[in-house]
Amino acid sequence: MQGRVVDENSMPLPYAHLLFQNFAMGTTSNEEGYFAFSIPDSLRKEKIRVSYVGFNSKIVSIENIVGRDIKLIPKNEGLDEVVLKQILENKSFTYRPEWRNGSVGFGNLNAGLYPSQIAVYYPKPDKFDESCYLEEISIYFFKTSEQWNRSSKFRLHIYNVDKNGKPGEDLLKNLIVERGSRESRVDVNLLQEKISIPEDGFFIGVEHLFIKENQFREARNYYINDSLVAQDFEITKYAPVFKGVLMDEAEDAWFYGPLGWEKISELELTHEAFNSKIPLPAFQVKITD
Incomplete structure (x- = not known):
């Protein structure tokens, strides 16, 4: 097709x-x-x-x-009242990855069947009484032999929070980010986008793109009930492989698939590398006034 x-x-x-x-x-x-x-x-x-x-x-x-x-037809979104505010850059705040439980590499989380997305929630920092803005987001990547030496692309999203607590409207224009060959981290400067942090916080989402230049073949042994079913079985997956943190709980993280947005904590994530924990993308988020 x-x-x-x-x-x-x-x-x-x-x-x-x-x-x-x-x-x-x-x-x-x-x-x-x-x-x-x-x-x-x-x-x-x-x-x-x-x-x-x-x-x-x-x-x-x-x-x-x-x-x-x-x-497809563009959304007919009404214009809100425009409030002009100056970015001062006098205050700053940084969310850092929580590496305490170790790190893990994860890709599509669906065996390469469809392009998916993971979004993680961040509250507006308390130190900002008035407006504050996204300054920079750093995304980390995991080294695997199958895809490390090649560049790849992914889409970055910034969402507000909808009435149900899920990722809502995308506050960022259609931004495609490229990870270069052997790059373990990409820093995305967002100050020019002038994204004001909503009072109830925001989500950062990363979306895999199922395009030819992102394809790589991964060979793995497959077991059922501890019996080897297939040895060196190859499947097509899509880079990049993100470097994630392992969390005991992740009530504010969401996965987008065929059923729409679902809490990632409710997915069946049984890979042995996750050790019964929940993998989340590792972001460093800089915010300024």
């Missing part, structure tokens, strides 16, 4: 998100808006959700999009 995601003027939408509604399967459009992936005939009457930052999502039938353009 193949097609293209475009705007109302037929201009391509790069790295759009396509996800089946009822199955753990999906992909990402490439830089020219094109997408392609193989599906069994039994799924050709199913529907997928197509989304892009700043545009209204669309749910479409597979059989109606093969070889065609999927047009």
Whole structure:
């Protein structure tokens, strides 16, 4: 199956998100808006959700999009009152990764079946009585032989908090971040975006892109009931592999998949490397006034 995601003027939408509604399967459009992936005939009457930052999502039938353009319409968001404030940079506050339980590498958390996202909540620091702004976010990466020597891309999100406590509106424009070959950390300067921290805090999200340049093959042995089922079985996964922290609890962290936003603490994360803990992305977050 193949097609293209475009705007109302037929201009391509790069790295759009396509996800089946009822199955753990999906992909990402490439830089020219094109997408392609193989599906069994039994799924050709199913529907997928197509989304892009700043545009209204669309749910479409597979059989109606093969070889065609999927047009998305920009969100018609009303303009709020504009309040001009000067960034002073007199105060600062930094959230640092909690390495106390050790670190771990994690990628798609879904065996490379669909592009997913993890979002972690941060409260507005108490030291700021008035406005404060995101200055810089540092993202860390884990070294694995399969993908360490190649560059990769991912999407960074900043969300406010919706009425249900989940990630809400994306406060950041469509920002694609590139991790260079062998880079263990990327610092993203956000001061020019002038993102004011909401009173009830914000979420930082990282989204894998299922694009060709991010693909790598991972070989692993698979066991069922301690019996070896497959040796050196290869599956396709997508870089980068983020460096995460292991937490006992993660009530303020969310995972986006076929069912929408779910608490990551409610997922079945049984990998032995997690040691019955919850892996979360490691961010260093700088905030200023």
